[in-house]
Amino acid sequence: MREIWTLVEVSGEKILRASQEALCEAVRQGRQLRVRTTALVLGSRIPGQILERLGTFGPDRVLVVDNEAVSSFSPNAYTDALEQLLAAHKPDVLLMGSSVLSREVAPRLACRLGCGLVTEATFLNPQDDGFLVTRSAFRPHASMIVSFQRQGLQIITLAAKVMDVETAGPFSYAIEYVTQPLSFTSDTVRVEDTIKEISAHLDLTDAEVIVAGGRGMQSKDHFDLLDELAEVLGGAVGASRMAVDMKWRPKECMVGMTGKIVSPGLYVACGISGAIQHVMGMQSSETIVAINTDPHAPIFRIATLGIVGDVRDVLPVMIESFRKAGAEAERQEYSA
Amino acid sequence: MNETGLNIAVLVAPVHDCRNPVLIDPVRKQVDPSSLHWILNPPDTIALEQALRLRDRIPRSGVRVVSVAPPSTERVLRECLAVGADELARLWDERIEEADTHSIAALLAAVIRSGPVDLVLAGWRSADMEHAQTGSIVAELLGFPQITCARSVEPGRDPAHIRVEKRIPGCLLAMSCALPALVTVEKGPPLRYPRYSDRRNAWRTPIRGLDLRAIGLTEAPQSRLRVERMTPPKPRRRSAIGDGANMPVAARLQRIMAGGAQAKKETNVHRCPDRSSTLKVIEHILKERLVVLPEKSGNGR
Numbered sequence A: 001m002r003e004i005w006t007l008v009e010v011s012g013e014k015i016l017r018a019s020q021e022a023l024c025e026a027v028r029q030g031r032q033l034r035v036r037t038t039a040l041v042l043g044s045r046i047p048g049q050i051l052e053r054l055g056t057f058g059p060d061r062v063l064v065v066d067n068e069a070v071s072s073f074s075p076n077a078y079t080d081a082l083e084q085l086l087a088a089h090k091p092d093v094l095l096m097g098s099s100v101l102s103r104e105v106a107p108r109l110a111c112r113l114g115c116g117l118v119t120e121a122t123f124l125n126p127q128d129d130g131f132l133v134t135r136s137a138f139r140p141h142a143s144m145i146v147s148f149q150r151q152g153l154q155i156i157t158l159a160a161k162v163m164d165v166e167t168a169g170p171f172s173y174a175i176e177y178v179t180q181p182l183s184f185t186s187d188t189v190r191v192e193d194t195i196k197e198i199s200a201h202l203d204l205t206d207a208e209v210i211v212a213g214g215r216g217m218q219s220k221d222h223f224d225l226l227d228e229l230a231e232v233l234g235g236a237v238g239a240s241r242m243a244v245d246m247k248w249r250p251k252e253c254m255v256g257m258t259g260k261i262v263s264p265g266l267y268v269a270c271g272i273s274g275a276i277q278h279v280m281g282m283q284s285s286e287t288i289v290a291i292n293t294d295p296h297a298p299i300f301r302i303a304t305l306g307i308v309g310d311v312r313d314v315l316p317v318m319i320e321s322f323r324k325a326g327a328e329a330e331r332q333e334y335s336a
Numbered sequence B: 001m002n003e004t005g006l007n008i009a010v011l012v013a014p015v016h017d018c019r020n021p022v023l024i025d026p027v028r029k030q031v032d033p034s035s036l037h038w039i040l041n042p043p044d045t046i047a048l049e050q051a052l053r054l055r056d057r058i059p060r061s062g063v064r065v066v067s068v069a070p071p072s073t074e075r076v077l078r079e080c081l082a083v084g085a086d087e088l089a090r091l092w093d094e095r096i097e098e099a100d101t102h103s104i105a106a107l108l109a110a111v112i113r114s115g116p117v118d119l120v121l122a123g124w125r126s127a128d129m130e131h132a133q134t135g136s137i138v139a140e141l142l143g144f145p146q147i148t149c150a151r152s153v154e155p156g157r158d159p160a161h162i163r164v165e166k167r168i169p170g171c172l173l174a175m176s177c178a179l180p181a182l183v184t185v186e187k188g189p190p191l192r193y194p195r196y197s198d199r200r201n202a203w204r205t206p207i208r209g210l211d212l213r214a215i216g217l218t219e220a221p222q223s224r225l226r227v228e229r230m231t232p233p234k235p236r237r238r239s240a241i242g243d244g245a246n247m248p249v250a251a252r253l254q255r256i257m258a259g260g261a262q263a264k265k266e267t268n269v270h271r272c273p274d275r276s277s278t279l280k281v282i283e284h285i286l287k288e289r290l291v292v293l294p295e296k297s298g299n300g301r
């Protein structure tokens, strides 16, 4: 192996979290294996502070494509650009974070370049000429180890939230602009209209974080606490049937057998007893945090973490702490 | 596309229903196929429903279901006929048993090419393996434009176009695309329920069984990946910041022996309802990166 590339996606002033994770993994592997690492970023007029921030993750080189064609969400243009760059530079591995864009670009690239692609990788085991990749299969019942059967480029997308993000000094990196002329194929796919959405109205089944309340919330007013927590966490608000029956929440928010089946990364159950009909709708959530005054409430049986306490005491503390942590994270994001 | 309505092909895969465990052969380190419990891939059923709705709206359209699947799955595939697909083509050959996603996609593309097609619909990923590659590769191989992870598929402004809604972080996009095209579907209304009589008739409808020769191939497309082995997953991490966390092993064992659920429960629950236990839980949430702060629209994953 000589060189690992990471595709980094930026949106406005921000570097996509999934891309940061991929880049950090590339740098960790690169340092251990003594191979060169490149962070590749595509866009038009990308702010200098973003390029510098990419440098602080520790790649040897930040490679920039500055082109109007890749300035907006366009999987087709991304595929075209990457195809030409990879064919010209021939890195051994291309890593990507899991994102809406990479989900389409990665398979198209692999198809065009005749190379293998493993998606949603959770572990990379270095070999002489690339990686042996672990990913899950029949989730949650198995994982599989996959090898590449062809020489040459390996494309790997990493599962979200598996790799650690850290800045790894010392930093000595070069920023390089791609001078190679790129050509783009025409495409009939058009974005006709863009409708902005706010997180509070996020579809429950899409949310990565759900804060749900039950009869233990005690009144409609207390549900405001849940709205607030959901906003801080960038999640959506759910409810038990009791809370819906009390008209504290609309029917669309109901989670459970009669409501929606959800499976977020984090489910915070506040004042919900954990009746089987409710549990059926949320038990596959990755992490379940339960807040309940009754230590024997059945919800604690399926909770990853539980707090025996009154939601009126616990929720304000949570809101305050997460808000602080959020402000802290934001400061760090721009301090580089 | 033409005077005769839309020719729609839907890619449907039988997958393992992951609500049931799989057995892993400890010697071969592969999944024991007899432990697989087949269902139609849920995202594919949503794509099929979209296809049936388009057919209902655009006269003289037809829905052809295409699948690369072993004979043992024919039973579940018949469901596609029961809900109203006009035709079902199933390709299988012993030589493709170890095929990877790319070779499966190449086979699907070959079957699709064997008939007229204006629109290909597919689920955005398989629910059991979650590769999320097949649709995109098929489109590349056919040279079709593609839109992935659609929320709805509707007739376009003219018969030569299709209209698709898709969500990206923070936004809903209304998109259009010229036909022929391929669209993968992420969400949408569930597949209709077949009438009993339709289900019975589906049993008598012939399924077009194809092998490699039928699509003009002498051998399976070469795989680019190989599954070296399957293993049971690492157990799900359960945190133990409760009062059981620092207990000596013997004491913990004793507690576990004393009563299953009860003991497990206790390691997770913070019994003292004070501020510090809440902060501990928060610390854990942040450390495990269960939430990504600050999460603003436009910066979503």
Ligand SMILES: Cc1cc2nc3c(=O)[nH]c(=O)nc-3n(C[C@H](O)[C@H](O)[C@H](O)COP(=O)(O)OP(=O)(O)OC[C@H]3O[C@@H](n4cnc5c(N)ncnc54)[C@H](O)[C@@H]3O)c2cc1C
Residues within 6 Å of the ligand: A213, A214, A215, A216, A217, A218, A239, A240, A241, A242, A243, A254, A255, A256, A257, A258, A259, A260, A270, A271, A272, A273, A274, A275, A276, A277, A278, A281, A291, A292, A293, A294, A297, A309, A310, A311, A312
């Ligand atoms: C056919 C059928 C279908 C159903 N479908 C659904 C469904 O889809 N979804 C659903 O949710 N339910 C459903 N149910 C209802 C379900 O059985 C339960 O009745 C319901 O989930 C209970 O809601 P709850 O947990 O909010 O209320 P409760 O069971 O009353 O629990 C309230 C909890 O709050 C706690 N609490 C009280 N005060 C506080 C406080 N200050 N701080 C913290 N905790 C406090 C209490 O200890 C208690 O555990 C269904 C029932 C049937 C029969």
